[in-house]
Amino acid sequence: MRRLGNVPFGYKLIIPYVVCLLLAVLSVGMFAYTHSVNSLKEKTRENIQGTLRQMRDNIRYRTDDIERISSMLYYNYGLQNALRRYEQGWYSYDTMTRTLMPALDNLLNYTASNIGLSLYLRNDAISEVFYKDSEQNSLSSIKRYEIYHLKRIEQEDWYTGLNLAKQPMGFSQWRQITQDEAHGNISLLQRLDDIQRLKEIGLVRINVQISDLLNSVDYRKIGEYSMLTVLGADGRMLLQSSPEAGAVEAQGSSAHWLLLTEPLDGLGWQLQAHIPNSLFDASASKVRRMTLLVCLVSALVLSLLGILVSSYFSRRIQKIVASLNAFRDGDFQRRISYSGNDELAQIAAAFNRMGTNIEELIHSNYVANLQKKEAELESLQAQINPHFLYNTLSSISRLAQFGDTAKLHTLVQELAKFYRISLNRGEIQTTVAKEVEHAQAYIAIQGIKYGKRLSIYYDIDPEALEYTTVKLILQPLIENALEHAWFGATIAIRLVVEKLDHTIVFKVIDNGVGMNGDTITQIFAAEGPKIGYGIRNVDSRIKLHAGPGYGVVIGSRPGIGTTMQITIPCRK
Missing domain, CATH: 3.30.565.10 (Histidine kinase-like ATPase, C-terminal domain)
Structure with missing residues (x-):
């Protein structure tokens, strides 16, 4: 044992080196695997979220187009001036032919979208224009407009629910009314005001097919076996874009899916993307196999090196480490007792001398600082x-x-x-x-x-x-x-x-x-x-x-x- 104590420190360094290297290899391997899988998922999540935002922007572009049509009608001051005239006969005919009907025709021609435009007016002097079959989907044919007197809808539940009298000027809202739900449509309702007199003069309704608004929602843009759904404000599914049902069911239950959402502002809807976690498994398996192979080879080589060194030296290293940790925690009275004259014994002796010097230095420095502070305080008070x-x-x-x-x-x-x-x-x-x-x-x-x-x-x-x-x-x-x-x-x-x-x-x-x-x-x-x-x-x-x-x-x-x-x- 005495001879063993004189063995150079370089030979004794093998076992801590092997242990540390093993831990490092395993840690790096686990980190590489976890980081690679997480990076893959995060990258996919970011790409799909970006695609959802593009879909949201496309939908918002279409709704903005409809809202611009409504705003053009709302800020048509010539139309507002014409609707102030309640005279019958020629004045009414002149308002219809020269102002109201050309304005509505221009609005329909403004957009390429297939829309229906309905105008409800408080001015009974304006003639009504509408189509006889009210049950027919107005969007199934060519674009057209209709003009009604507001009193036709004043008792309708959807109209009374708007409570326009208490709404601010220019109030607008997207919602499904009358036959919209049956025909797959949605309407933009906007209060029509006389801006100069600050008075409500009617209601504008522009209806459009939901499928036209959501035509950019396509599951193929986010990947195979994925699914896109659009939920209404009440949680009801308005649209689903997915491959065949059998292909979706093969990916497992909803617990094995990654869910991403994007709100559709203005409409109150929500766009959801369902991505099966099985899509990540193939890439994750490749990373897992490569990581395990590298870790096993490294562990085998390093283990062969580790068995060459006795645990005796490991305990001596641990004693030094424990003493250093005690110093780190403020225990400067810790000492190391080693026999022999090798490098470890020399380190222990130097360590013990250092501990003694540090204790003396701390004590003298503490006393000196304390005396200095007391002297400064007494001087200041004096x-x-x-x-x-x-x-x-x-x-x-x-x-x-x-x-x-x-x-x-x-x-x-x-x-x-x-x-x-x-x-x-x-x-x-x-x-x-x-x-x-x-x-x-x-x-x-x-x-x-x-x-x-x-x-x-x-x-x-x-x-x-x-x-x-x-x-x-x-x-x-x-x-x-x-x-x-x-x-x-x-x-x-x-x-x-x-x-x-x-x-x-x-x-x-x-x-x-x-x-x-x-x-x-x-x-x-x-x-x-x-x-x-x-x-x-x-x-x-x-x-x-x-x-x-x-x-x-x-x-x-x-x-x-x-x-x-x-x-x-x-x-x-």
């Missing part, structure tokens, strides 16, 4: 405006000199409260409630100094008061506003504290002189002249405790005022 106490004591001296004991008493109380909360028993963190109380004490002190020139408004959310914050973040912002925001003899400051989702938001809003964008940029700039030190101090302290996603944001407009917003995370 630099909160120190002359505030001097100014307040000067105010106390003046009040005592003038004998204003009431204000003097209030000022001393608020100053005591201010420094009691500021000290906070030496702790850096405090509650939002205490931070707000600290800011109110500061404002009370400044209120004695400025009197009626200073107006303060509070908007405090009670839900936010129980959370934790870095102390001394509001006072520097209020102090900044009182020092730099004066715009005239008075100033108003609003303090807002609210809880938004998972954050606490503080806002100090003033109606002062404001500032421009360059000034705001200079406040937070790492280089250049240093201004707004108190604001930058607060921002740095918040980022030090909460992270770079939090801190101070300033919004301001010259002559309007400034809003300074602080955002911190919700922590208890």
Whole structure:
């Protein structure tokens, strides 16, 4: 075993190499097979879906052609003017021969499709034109038009169901009415309006055979043994295009079919393609056989190599792998114990030394960073405006000199409260409630100094008061506003504290002189002249405790005022 431990590492690499290569070959083989079959299906799906979209576009082209005819009649202003005339006799004859009948003839000649055109008018002065046999399919002969008085259909269920009085101008709808279903037709119904007077004057009906609209639906365009169906809005089959029934049934039940759909907008119909999965089996079988052959040959060759090496070396490799995985998961106390002096033993020794060095380095780096952060925090907190106490004591001296004991008493109380909360028993963190109380004490002190020139408004959310914050973040912002925001003899400051989702938001809003964008940029700039030190101090302290996603944001407009917003995370 000692001699075996001195065998060069290159010989011991065979078994992990073989295992990894076997896994790689099998994985590549499975991936190649799965990817090839899926690519084949996806390619076929995309091609068939593209064909369905072409069929949909062809159907839409035909329906658009019919809708254009209806729109031409709807926007015929000359016809609308003529239909306003209710005079009998010559005027009625003149309207029919010079306006109405030529317009309808032109519409029928506009399209090559075989259509039937019916016009229902409220103007009873216009003569009716229709054919005696109403049960005959009007599309079985030459193209023709008919003119009726609207009162003929006012009691028909299909007409009352349209409820044209409540529909917008130009309302149109595709549906089967009267004998359409029996004759295999469908009609486009459009309300006819007098656009100038915003008044309904009739109804246009253009009917066309469904087979003409759907003549592009052919199963041969998507492949052998496939089937195309068109379903109506009620789920009823309107058309089926497929090979002989026996050929379709031979492909199996519906569970063995791939179903693709395409909506036919405007008509409310749905075009469906049914493709048998058996069409994919032949190509998939070829890919499967080739993949299995390659995998078997590779596995046989690599297995012959693998049996030459003892499992002993495999366990040693696994020990290294396990230790590396432990390092990856953060366990730097893991060590490897190997006997011998081969490459594996040398790697183990180097690995153990590396683990020890990493542990020492992490510990020293952690302590150094912790000390650095604590020093930075203490430095930042120590630099909160120190002359505030001097100014307040000067105010106390003046009040005592003038004998204003009431204000003097209030000022001393608020100053005591201010420094009691500021000290906070030496702790850096405090509650939002205490931070707000600290800011109110500061404002009370400044209120004695400025009197009626200073107006303060509070908007405090009670839900936010129980959370934790870095102390001394509001006072520097209020102090900044009182020092730099004066715009005239008075100033108003609003303090807002609210809880938004998972954050606490503080806002100090003033109606002062404001500032421009360059000034705001200079406040937070790492280089250049240093201004707004108190604001930058607060921002740095918040980022030090909460992270770079939090801190101070300033919004301001010259002559309007400034809003300074602080955002911190919700922590208890």
